[in-house]
Amino acid sequence: MDSVLRQTVMDIREIAKRAKVSTATVSRTMNRVPTVDPQLAKRVWKVVEELGYFPNSSARALVSGRSRIFGLIVSEIVNPFFPEVMQIFEETAVRHNYEILVTSTVHDPERMVTAVRRMLERRVEGVAVMTFGMEESLLSDLTLRNIPLVFVDVGPSRPRVSNIKIDYLNGIRQAVQHLAALRHRRIAFITGPLNLKSAAMRRDAFVESMKEIGIPAPPELIVEGSHTMEGGIEAFRRLHGVVNPPTAIVCSNDMTAIGVMRSCYEAGVSIPDDLSVVGFDNIRLAEFVVPPLTTVEMSQAELGRLAFEALFQEVQREKAKPEGTTLSLKTDLVLRKTTAMAPRAGLTRRRS
Numbered sequence: 001m002d003s004v005l006r007q008t009v010m011d012i013r014e015i016a017k018r019a020k021v022s023t024a025t026v027s028r029t030m031n032r033v034p035t036v037d038p039q040l041a042k043r044v045w046k047v048v049e050e051l052g053y054f055p056n057s058s059a060r061a062l063v064s065g066r067s068r069i070f071g072l073i074v075s076e077i078v079n080p081f082f083p084e085v086m087q088i089f090e091e092t093a094v095r096h097n098y099e100i101l102v103t104s105t106v107h108d109p110e111r112m113v114t115a116v117r118r119m120l121e122r123r124v125e126g127v128a129v130m131t132f133g134m135e136e137s138l139l140s141d142l143t144l145r146n147i148p149l150v151f152v153d154v155g156p157s158r159p160r161v162s163n164i165k166i167d168y169l170n171g172i173r174q175a176v177q178h179l180a181a182l183r184h185r186r187i188a189f190i191t192g193p194l195n196l197k198s199a200a201m202r203r204d205a206f207v208e209s210m211k212e213i214g215i216p217a218p219p220e221l222i223v224e225g226s227h228t229m230e231g232g233i234e235a236f237r238r239l240h241g242v243v244n245p246p247t248a249i250v251c252s253n254d255m256t257a258i259g260v261m262r263s264c265y266e267a268g269v270s271i272p273d274d275l276s277v278v279g280f281d282n283i284r285l286a287e288f289v290v291p292p293l294t295t296v297e298m299s300q301a302e303l304g305r306l307a308f309e310a311l312f313q314e315v316q317r318e319k320a321k322p323e324g325t326t327l328s329l330k331t332d333l334v335l336r337k338t339t340a341m342a343p344r345a346g347l348t349r350r351r352s
Contacts, residue, residue: 015051019043031097069099070311071119071127073112077104079227079255080283081300085130088304096312098125105131107193119147126150126311130303132198148314150307153198159320162310164303164327166198168205171296171331172250175278176209178294178333179248184276184342188221188246190235190256199227202252202280221246225256232259240267247275247342254279254286254295261289261338272340282334291337298331 012030016023021040028036029044072089074082086102093100101122103115112131119127126148150162157163179187189206192199203222210217220242225231232251236259239246251257257279261271269275271291279286279295286293306327314325 011051015044015047018050019047067123067125068097069101069122069124070308071115071122071124072100072102072130072307073115073119073127074102074104074130075132076106077102080285081253081255081281082130084284084300085304085307088301089128089308092305092308096308098312107131125315128307128311130307132196148311150310152303153201157323159322159324160314161324162314162327163324164306164310164329166201166298167328167330168198168202169208171280171298171333172202172205173209173212174333175250175294175296176206176215177213178335178339179250179276179278180213180215182248182276182339182341184246184248185215186221186244186246186248187215187217188223188239188249189217190223190225190232190239190249190251190260192225192227192252192256194224199252206250225252227253227255229255229259229262232256232261233263234259236260236263236267240269248278248339249275250278250280252280254281254283254293257293257295257338258285258289261293272338274343276339276342278333278339280331287336294336294338295334296331297334298329303329 012023012026016026019026019040021044025036025040026044029041030048070089070093072086074086076082077086086100090100101119101124103111103118105111105115116127124147128150130152132152132154146160148160148162150164152164153166154163176187187210189203191203194200194203207217207222221239223235223238225235232255235256236249239249240263249257249260251260257277260277264271264275264277271277277293279293280298281300282295282297283300286295306329310325310327314320
C-alpha cells in the first residue's frame with residue numbers, strides 16, 4: 001500500500017517539476033477543482049499527456065478520502081428499459097469525473113443484500129436504486145453510513161435521500177382518454193407484479209383515469225402480469241377468454257405489450273383493427289415492432305440524468321436537507337400505429 005502511495009507522489013512531483021507548478025496545483029488540477037488557474041491547469045494537462053500518466057484511483061481515494069464512484073442498482077440488465085438509463089447515468093458521470101459500479105437484483109432480496117455489500121466494499125459516494133419498489137429496509141447499511149441515496153417512487157423522507165416521483169397518472173390518463181375518443185368501452189389493463197409499488201401505482205392511475213371518464217373498470221379486465229413478454233402472452237390469453245373480451249388493452253410496460261402483440265398474432269387477432277394496444281415506458285424497441293407501438297413515454301434518459309444529478313448535488317451539499325429531496329418525472333402518450341376505432345361488435349376473432 002505504501003509503495004503505491006509513494007509511486008503516486010513521485011509521479012505528481014515529476015509532473016509538477018516539468019509543468020513548473022506546485023504538487024498541490026497538480027493534485028487540484030487532476031481532481032478537477034474548479035478554482036485552479038486555467039493557464040496552470042493547461043500546463044499540467046499538457047505534461048500529463050506527454051508522460052502518458054494515468055493516476056492510480058485507489059491511491060487517490062486513500063489520500064483524498066473520496067472514491068469518486070457512484071453505485072447504480074437496477075432490477076434487470078436484460079430488460080430493454082434499463083440500458084439507456086445506465087448509458088445516460090454513465091455518460092453524465094464521465095463528464096463529472098466519476099466512475100459507476102452497476103449491479104442488478106433480478107427482483108431477488110438476497111441479490112440486493114449482495115449489491116449493497118459490493119457498494120460498501122468499494123466505498124461508493126452515493127447509490128441510485130432503480131428497482132422500482134425494493135424494500136428500503138434492505139438498504140439500512142447504506143442509510144446508517146450517511147451515504148446519499150436515490151430511489152424511484154419509494155424513497156423515505158430523510159436526510160441524504162432523493163426520491164424521483166413518476167407522474168404515472170398524466171400519461172395513463174392520456175392513454176385512456178385517447179382510447180375513449182376512439183369509442184372503446186371495454187378497456188383492459190395488464191399490471192406488473194403488484195408487490196412492486198410502481199406497478200400498483202400504474203394500476204391505480206388506470207382505475208382513476210377510467211373513473212374520471214365514467215367508464216367501468218371491471219375486475220375481470222384488470223389482470224396481473226410480470227412485466228415480461230411471457231407475462232403479456234399469458235395475460236392476453238386470459239383476457240381473450242372472458243365472455244365479453246376487451247377491445248383495447250393498456251399495459252403496465254412495453255415488454256408486456258409486445259407479449260400481447262405476439263399472442264394476438266398467434267390467435268389471428270389483428271392490431272389495431274380488432275384490438276388496440278398501448279404500452280408504457282417507450283423503450284427503443286417499441287418504435288420498431290410491427291405495427292409500431294403506441295405507448296406512454298417515461299424518459300429513460302431523463303431518469304438516468306435526474307438520478308446522477310441528485311447524487312452529485314447531494315455529495316456537494318455541506319448540510320443535508322432534513323426531509324431529503326423530491327424530484328419529478330412526467331409521462332406523456334406517444335401515438336403510433338397500435339390504436340384505432342373500436343370494432344363495432346367487440347373484439348373480432350379472426351382466423352389465422
